[in-house]
Amino acid sequence: MFPARAHREYPHRYRLEAGQCKKCGKVVFPRRLICPVCGHREFGKVILPDTGKLVSYSVIRVAPSQFTDEAPYAIGIAELTNGVKLMAQVADCDVDNIKVGMDIRIEFRRIQTDGHHGVLSYGYKFVPKWY
Amino acid sequence: MRDVAVVGVGLHKWGELWDKSLRDVFVEPALAAIDNAGVDHIDSMVVGCMSGGLFAGQEHLGSLLADYLGQAGIPASRVESACASGGLAFRTAFMEVASGMSDIVLAGGVEKMTDVSGDGATYALATAADQEYEVFNGATFPGLYALMAVAHMHKYGTTRDMLTAVAVKNHNNGSMNPYAQYPFKTTKQEVEESVMVASPLRIMDCSPITDGGAAVILTTVDIAKKLKKPIIKVIGSGHATDSIALHSREDMTTLRATTLAAERAFKMAGKTIKDIEFAEVHDCFTIAEIVVTESLGIFPAGKGGEAALRGETGLDGKFPINTSGGLKSKGHPVGATGIGQIIELVKQLSGVAENGRQLKKTPKIGLAQNMGGSGGSTLVHILEVI
Numbered sequence: 263m264f265p266a267r268a269h270r271e272y273p274h275r276y277r278l279e280a281g282q283c284k285k286c287g288k289v290v291f292p293r294r295l296i297c298p299v300c301g302h303r304e305f306g307k308v309i310l311p312d313t314g315k316l317v318s319y320s321v322i323r324v325a326p327s328q329f330t331d332e333a334p335y336a337i338g339i340a341e342l343t344n345g346v347k348l349m350a351q352v353a354d355c356d357v358d359n360i361k362v363g364m365d366i367r368i369e370f371r372r373i374q375t376d377g378h379h380g381v382l383s384y385g386y387k388f389v390p391k392w393y
Numbered sequence: 394m395r396d397v398a399v400v401g402v403g404l405h406k407w408g409e410l411w412d413k414s415l416r417d418v419f420v421e422p423a424l425a426a427i428d429n430a431g432v433d434h435i436d437s438m439v440v441g442c443m444s445g446g447l448f449a450g451q452e453h454l455g456s457l458l459a460d461y462l463g464q465a466g467i468p469a470s471r472v473e474s475a476c477a478s479g480g481l482a483f484r485t486a487f488m489e490v491a492s493g494m495s496d497i498v499l500a501g502g503v504e505k506m507t508d509v510s511g512d513g514a515t516y517a518l519a520t521a522a523d524q525e526y527e528v529f530n531g532a533t534f535p536g537l538y539a540l541m542a543v544a545h546m547h548k549y550g551t552t553r554d555m556l557t558a559v560a561v562k563n564h565n566n567g568s569m570n571p572y573a574q575y576p577f578k579t580t581k582q583e584v585e586e587s588v589m590v591a592s593p594l595r596i597m598d599c600s601p602i603t604d605g606g607a608a609v610i611l612t613t614v615d616i617a618k619k620l621k622k623p624i625i626k627v628i629g630s631g632h633a634t635d636s637i638a639l640h641s642r643e644d645m646t647t648l649r650a651t652t653l654a655a656e657r658a659f660k661m662a663g664k665t666i667k668d669i670e671f672a673e674v675h676d677c678f679t680i681a682e683i684v685v686t687e688s689l690g691i692f693p694a695g696k697g698g699e700a701a702l703r704g705e706t707g708l709d710g711k712f713p714i715n716t717s718g719g720l721k722s723k724g725h726p727v728g729a730t731g732i733g734q735i736i737e738l739v740k741q742l743s744g745v746a747e748n749g750r751q752l753k754k755t756p757k758i759g760l761a762q763n764m765g766g767s768g769g770s771t772l773v774h775i776l777e778v779i
Contacts, residue, residue, distance in 0.1 A: 271525055292526065318547070318645065320539030321592040322531060326519060327512040329531045337536055339544075339640045347640040349540075350530050362547045373530060385530065 263376045268383060275385035278312070278368065280346065281305035289346050312368040313391065314342035321357045328374045340366050340388055353387040365391035394491040396614035399776065400622045401430025402736045407605030407724040408574040415449045415505035416461045418726075423462050423501050423608040430610035431620055436495035437468045439485045441478030441502040442728035445471070447517035449505050458503070468495075475521035476677060478502060479607070479731025480763030480772030484630050486611045487774075496616060501608035502729035514602050518727070521766035523638035535591040535599055535678065537639050537767040542593055542680035545646045548695065551683065553593065555698030557584045559679040560597050560721055562707050567718020569750035574603050574724030598679040600719075605726030607733045614779075625742050628758075629664065629775035631657030637769030646695075650771040651688040651762060658760070658773040666690040669775070670756035671712065671741060673734035675764045676719040682706075685762055686714060689773075708750060716741060716750050731763035731772060742778045 271292070273279040280291040285302035291310060296303050319338035322329070329335065336352040338360070352360055353371060366388040373385040403426030410418060419440065427435065440458055445451045452471075459469035474481040479502030486500035506514055519528045522537060545551045561581060567573040579597060587597040617624050633653035639645050659665055666689060674689070676682035683697035691712055692700045700706060706714035717723050717737035720730060740746040744755040757778050764771040 318540040318544040320536050320543060320594075321589075322533060322536050323588075323592070324515075324533070324535070324590045325531070326515050326528075326533055330512075332531070335531060337530065337532055337540070339540055339645070349527055349532060349638070349640045362543065383529070387530075 263381060263383060276370065278310040278386065280308050280310050282308045289344060291346050291348060310346055311343040314340040314366060316352070316360065316362055316364045316366055316388070317341050317347065318362060319352060319360045328376065336360055338388055351387045352389070354389045367391045395493060397487050397490045397611055397627045398614045398617040398622070399609050399625045399627065399735065399739050400612050400617045400620055401426045401432070401610035402739050403427070403429055403608045404572050404733065404736050405606065406572050407603050407726060409507050410604040411507070413604065415445060415451055415503065416458060418505050418604050419458050419501060419503035419606040420461050422606045423499060426499060426608035426610050430622070432497050432610060432612070434497065435464060435467065435499045435610070436497050437489060438462070438464065438499040438501065439482045439489070440469070440471045441473070441480070441482035441731060442471055443473060443475050443478050443504060444517045444520065447509070447520065448514070449508050474770045475765030476675070476725070476727045477731060477763045477765035477770045477772050478728040479733070480761070480774065481632070481731070483609070483731060483735055483774060484632055484772055487627050487630050490611050490613060497610065497612045499608055499610055500732060501606065502732040503606040504726035504728040505604050506602045506726060507604050511602070521637070526638055533591060534767070535594050538678040538680055539591040539594045540639060541645050541684060541767070545680060545684060546593070548646050549698070551695070551698040553585065555683060555702045556593070556598055556679040557581050558701040559676065559682045560584045562701065563676060563715050563719040563721040566708060566716050566750055567722025569748035570718045570723055571747055573718045573722050574601055575722050576718070594678055594680070600677045600721050600725035603724030603726040605724055605729045605733070607729045607736055609732060609735055609739070623743055624779045625739055626777050626779050627774060628777045629658035629662030629773070631655055631661070631773040632771070633657065634770050635768060637766050639767050646684065648684055648688040648764065648768040648771065650768055651685055651764060651773070654771040654773040655689050655762070658775050662775045664758070664775060668758055669760045670758055671716060671752060672714055672760040672762065673717060673719070673737050674714055674762045675730070676715055676721050677725060679721070682714065682719065685764070689760070689762060708752065713752060716746060716752065731761070734761040734763055735774065735776070738776045742776060
């Protein structure tokens with residue numbers, strides 16, 4: 263992955279920075295230049311909450327090349343306590359016991375090893391809240 | 394707008410076509426469509442292809458394919474909307490004829506998917522999802538539809554049996570389609586014991602990797618009459634978009650772009666879903682067919698699975714879906730799929746669908762729904778015999 267491409271996502275992936283519309287309050291993650299709800303163009307910076315509930319999940323058994331060593335692994339969509347939804351892997355759990363509605367917490371994790379030089383990419387994963 | 398009709402169709406067998414290149418896979422059905430229409434020239438052509446670049450290292454397809462079709466010099470373009478590229482090519486050609494810009498236009502689709510490894514194909518297909526916020530985190534296409542399936546099961550009680558019913562029905566229909574990649578029947582047991590890809594979806598819930606092309610000829614109804622062709626008129630065309638990231642949508646148990654595209658097509662046609670007799674829909678995964686039939690309004694939200702299980706979408710059912718075998722059995726060469734659906738509509742409306750899959754009462758009006766990615770784009774077309 264080209265360094266600039268990874269670098270420009272760091273505010274989202276490392277710090278969970280989101281934009282909040284200054285007019286209607288809509289929180290967008292990742293950031294956008296125009297609010298999808300009201301069309302306003304000014305945003306403030308907010309940090310996403312790090313807890314929420316899983317609204318869906320799947321256990322990936324046939325993985326793309328950069329994740330083949332990790333299969334089977336789970337992915338899920340969580341709705342955070344402020345209503346924002348995002349997709350991430352569900353880690354540190356028995357993949358056969360994941361359930362819709364499960365409480366999760368967001369943690370900073372290594373996501374993938376990229377390219378011939380093995381450049382590490384970091385981001386967020388969900389872990390069960392009791393972990 | 395001028396009235397537009399489909400006057401010719403061309404299809405060659407889909408599958409793993411090791412002896413054929415991207416250009417062959419397109420030119421064979423395109424020539425067949427020109428011959429079938431009986432036209433002495435085409436004014437222009439539009440080709441849908443999702444990723445000539447990643448699958449075959451080839452872009453600039455409008456010019457390349459026009460040249461190999463013996464048409465160098467005509468205006469030719471390639472359009473892309475992921476797996477809905479074929480539907481978009483059809484709409485673009487339709488608008489070109491309807492507007493009066495051109496009289497006879499070829500709408501084609503092509504994808505050559507087996508010149509890369511399985512990993513390579515997975516990578517290329519995943520470019521239709523959100524690279525930075527889905528694919529980066531390990532999502533695959535079966536995985537995204539699996540997320541829809543789990544959410545649908547949780548909200549409506551949709552079951553494994555219902556997904557299985559879609560696969561069994563589509564393979565039954567496809568077993569009668571001589572152009573299908575996998576023209577065999579399957580059983581509940583085979584589907585439910587097939588390898589897990591992304592839970593709850595098994596390999597027999599998934600459409601395959603396919604090489605294939607398809608083409609149709611569009612012209613005005615006036616010219617169609619002179620060609621002494623049965624008039625199969627394009628009465629509705631709808632196109633809509635949605636967030637390509639599944640998690641950005643309000644509700645992932647429905648496909649908003651499909652509902653919007655259908656509303657637009659119905660409005661143009663002056664029809665409602667009650668006027669439609671059968672449909673070809675985008676069953677890239679079994680759950681997709683269930684959600685699409687709900688989003689089109691054929692069945693109420695949450696009832697698509699039960700309807701499939703009761704046989705209502707079979708050849709003898711009250712609303713036949715995917716008489717061709719669908720993407721599941723016929724194959725899914727992504728850029729060609731939308732044109733393949735139109736060809737099945739034309740065959741059923743003309744009463745010439747092969748090997749006993751022709752609907753008993755030859756229908757007068759049918760609908761095709763073709764979508765890109767996990768539903769981030771959708772094309773809906775309505776065709777009627779007049």
